[in-house]
Amino acid sequence: MKEIKAFIRPNKVNDIVHHLKDAGFENMTISSAEGTGKLQDEAAFVSQKFSITDSEVAKLELVVNKNDVDKVVHIISEQGKTLNPGDGIIYVSDVNQIYRVKDGLKNGN
Structure with missing residues (x-):
């Protein structure tokens, strides 16, 4: 299994x-976040929570089978791009173990 974080x-x-x-x-987590990076956007703001944050x-x-990684990355890239700097970044990591919260049973891998 692989975790994809975009x-x-x-x-x-x-x-x-x-x-x-x-x-x-179907299963994914979406969070609002604040970040900073190389791009200094004209619409950058000073976060009220963090002094160095400049963009929302x-x-x-999401966690997927390793065979699905390319498909998911392609969807995120195609649908997420604006062709402008600051479109984002995608990380793919190994998932070694998965356990269900309700009963502690190991799933998958």
Whole structure:
């Protein structure tokens, strides 16, 4: 199993999630976040919580079979891009073990 974590523009979340669900990827977590990076956007703001934050981002997380990684990354990239700097980044990590919260049973791997 693989975890895919994508930091994307908030205004692209609905398109990405819609296409992921249409492709059969129903389970994901979406969070609002703040970040900072190389890009200094004209619309940058000073966060009220963190002094170095300069942009709003959305964080999308899902765990998929390793054979589905390329498909998910393609959907996120195609639906999330604006062709402008600061479109985001996608990380793929190994998931060694998965346990259900309700009973502690190991799933998958």
